[in-house]
Amino acid sequence: MREQDPVERSRNFEEVACGYHPDDAMRESERCLMCPDQPCVSGCPVGIDIPGFIRKIGEKDLRGAYDILTETSLLPAICGRVCPQENQCEGVCTVGESLEPVAIGRLERFVGDAAIREGWVNIPYIEANRFKVGIVGSGPAGMACAADMAKAGCEVTVFEAFHQPGGVLRYGIPDFRLPNAVIDAEIGNLRKLGVRFECNTLVGRLFTIEQMITEMGYDSVFVGVGAGYPTMLGIPGDSLNGVLSANELLTRCNLMRAKEFPNFDTPQPIGKRVAVVGAGNTAMDAMRVCLRLGAEKVYCIYRRSRKEAPARAEEVHHAEQEGVEYHWLTNPVAVLDDGHGNVRGMRCVRMELGEPDESGRRRPVQVADSEFDFEADLIVYAIGTNANPIMGQTSKLELNKWGYIQTDHSLATSMAGVFAGGDIVTGAATVIEAMGAGRKAAASMKAYLGLRDSALPYASGGEKLFGIDTRERNFARVRVA
Numbered sequence: 001m002r003e004q005d006p007v008e009r010s011r012n013f014e015e016v017a018c019g020y021h022p023d024d025a026m027r028e029s030e031r032c033l034m035c036p037d038q039p040c041v042s043g044c045p046v047g048i049d050i051p052g053f054i055r056k057i058g059e060k061d062l063r064g065a066y067d068i069l070t071e072t073s074l075l076p077a078i079c080g081r082v083c084p085q086e087n088q089c090e091g092v093c094t095v096g097e098s099l100e101p102v103a104i105g106r107l108e109r110f111v112g113d114a115a116i117r118e119g120w121v122n123i124p125y126i127e128a129n130r131f132k133v134g135i136v137g138s139g140p141a142g143m144a145c146a147a148d149m150a151k152a153g154c155e156v157t158v159f160e161a162f163h164q165p166g167g168v169l170r171y172g173i174p175d176f177r178l179p180n181a182v183i184d185a186e187i188g189n190l191r192k193l194g195v196r197f198e199c200n201t202l203v204g205r206l207f208t209i210e211q212m213i214t215e216m217g218y219d220s221v222f223v224g225v226g227a228g229y230p231t232m233l234g235i236p237g238d239s240l241n242g243v244l245s246a247n248e249l250l251t252r253c254n255l256m257r258a259k260e261f262p263n264f265d266t267p268q269p270i271g272k273r274v275a276v277v278g279a280g281n282t283a284m285d286a287m288r289v290c291l292r293l294g295a296e297k298v299y300c301i302y303r304r305s306r307k308e309a310p311a312r313a314e315e316v317h318h319a320e321q322e323g324v325e326y327h328w329l330t331n332p333v334a335v336l337d338d339g340h341g342n343v344r345g346m347r348c349v350r351m352e353l354g355e356p357d358e359s360g361r362r363r364p365v366q367v368a369d370s371e372f373d374f375e376a377d378l379i380v381y382a383i384g385t386n387a388n389p390i391m392g393q394t395s396k397l398e399l400n401k402w403g404y405i406q407t408d409h410s411l412a413t414s415m416a417g418v419f420a421g422g423d424i425v426t427g428a429a430t431v432i433e434a435m436g437a438g439r440k441a442a443a444s445m446k447a448y449l450g451l452r453d454s455a456l457p458y459a460s461g462g463e464k465l466f467g468i469d470t471r472e473r474n475f476a477r478v479r480v481a
Contacts (some may be wrong), residue, residue, distance in 0.1 A: 001106055006321040010291050013175045013259060016318060017081075020110045029058040035094050040104060045436040046072045049103055050089055057107060060467055063109045063120060064273040065456045070122050073108075074147050074189075074435060075140065077182045080109025082173060084433045086311055116185040129153040129240055131449050134218040136203045139167025140431045141224035141422030143190060145445070146437030149222075150193040152442075152451050158195060161202040162255060168423075169431070170430075171255040172247070172284050176292075180254075204394040213417055220445045223397075223405060224438060227423035229386040233277065237335025242271065242343030246278070246286040246382035253289050271378030272296045275346055277332055278382035279309035284316065286380050287324045295397050299326050299376070303331040303351050303364040329353070331364065333371070335379055346374045387424055402427070408409055410444040411437065419445055 002018040003009075009016050020028070032054045040050040048216040049068050056065035069076045085091075085105035093101035115121075131154045135142045138160040149154045164170055166183045191197070203209065205227075212218045230245030232238050249268070252258040259269035270293040276286050279302035287298045300319070302309060305328050309316060320326065329351040338344035350370035353362035387403040398414035404427060405420040407413055413420050421437030423429055446452075 001103075006318075006323075009176065010288075010322040013248075013292060015179055016176050019113055020106055025057055025110045026060070028107060028121060029054045030396075031095055031099075032058075033094055039092040039094060039311050040089040040102075043089045045088065045430070045433045046439065048072050048089075048108075048459055051282060052109060053111065054104070056103070057111065062111055062114045063118075066115045066120055067122060069108065069111055073432070074144050075431070076108050077112025077187060078169060078178060079432050080105050080107075080112050081178050081182070081437075082169075082181060083430055086312065088247050088430075111376065112182075113150070115260055116182065121189045123192055124151055126151060126192070128151050128155070129451065131155070131219040131451070132157070132214070132217055133445065134159065134212050134221045135227040136162075136209070136221065136223045137167055137422075137424075138165035138187075138197060139169060139226050139422065141226075141434040141436065141438035142167065142222065143187070143442075144435040145222045145224060145421070145442045146195045146438075147193060148188055148439055148442035149445060150190070152449075153448055154219075154449075158190075158196045158197045159201040159203050160197060160199045163199050164255060165197045166201060167224075168228065171251040172228075172282065172285075174250065174289050176288065177285065202390075204390040208393040209391070209397065209418060213415070218417075220419065220449055222438070222441050222445065223391065223413070223418065223420040223424060224422045224434070224441075225388065225391065225424050226434075227385045227387045227404070227428055229388040230381065231384045231386055232381055233332060234385065235332060235334050237337060237343070240335055240337055240343050241341050242377055243335055243379045243381070244275070246282045246380050247385065249286050249380055250282070251287065253293070259289070259293060259323050268293065269378075271343075271376065273299070273376045274378045274380065275299045275301050275332075275374065275376040276382055277301045277313055278378045279304075279306075281311045283380075283382035284311045284319045286382050287319050290378075290380070291322055291324070295378075299374075299426050300324055300326045301330050301332060301346070301348065301374075302326070302328055302477070304361060305329055305353060305462075308361045309354075313359075327374075329364070331366070332374075332379075336373065343377055343379055345376050346379060348372060348374050370415060385423075385428055387427075391424070410447075411441040412444060412448075417448060419448075 034051045040472045053065040053068040090101040133149045133154040133156045135146045135158040138158050146156050200339050211449045212221050231249045252268045256266040257264035258266040261267050271273045274290045276283050290298050331351050332346045332348050334347040334360045336345040350367040351364040354365040357363040392399045400406045419441040421441040422434035
């Protein structure tokens, strides 16, 4: 796929990858073997009919490809950009056993972009029912759940704490990877389904989950607030001016428009030498944002080697192209004070890899007498996130030992009628996995409300009562005055 020149793109926030030309997409679609066992479908968390939509591309029927994609995926233009296909569908592609795997993600993006450009949207016939459904959080899990519940005829309201919907897609991923225009287009499709968004609404402060079920009259609630509470290192100097989390940096720049200061009144001071601790996708985003905001030097500090870095290989490569300097096998032990409460650097130690730990990666072990000081005036932590404690503090939802919401196999919580999914249940995961959780929760919510899931075939061959299979029996909800 064509990309912006590294020197040029490191000075702007325009999208790095330029997308496929139609001829490129046609050629790539021809590489698909249309395998009868379809390993790519089983490798996709939501089971997209990948050979089916690629076949339609080869037939130059992009609308048909979009129809197939949207049977299971709500956000093709988004997933095609940010999902780690190399670990999912492309990772098990048969072609990849001997050649480069079929570029499924790029083809998905190509179709999704065509849909946005042409204004395509698939809105089924919706017969309204009397149920009200509340969705807490407008990230990928909440959006997927909202879409399915709206299609089932429910009155759906999505509550978002920030001033614009989109969740982590908007505040956590920079424009050069996922433009806001793409997010706006996909949210626009939700509005066309009848979904209503209530922004600037922090559930747990303005009202509680219990109040939604009782006083506010919601028949069922889905909690998909993600896990955006940052993790700090807990080393000396953590509280100095010039130490912040990647979440804060990205939120200020992406959602609060700090990158356009002073046109927008959200400042984001950037040091001349920025050290980002971590090597995941969020760390790559933070480093590349700092370069675009004017940092002279940006360093990646990671305690393992490049091979163990959790970021997508493409993101590591792009950051390197743009000038990020990597310090592998390096671990911070203290942030150094300039005597006035500001950061002047970090004290680090060298590491070496020992035996594998429970994650399967080799455990980093400190090298004796390897301590050294590292000059920096801004330190950014990108070492993972936790569940925001507000849900546990303001509701009686059962939590697990890590503070995430406890659910059963159907994503039902300990509170009747309340379901949860995405990062607030599993911890940090991918966009498509969060969408899959949202759709799974929606199916459970429909069963709880007594709504028949139109995606399921009618049962046959069983015992009948008045001509109707007994497994198709339903029930009516009765409210006692």
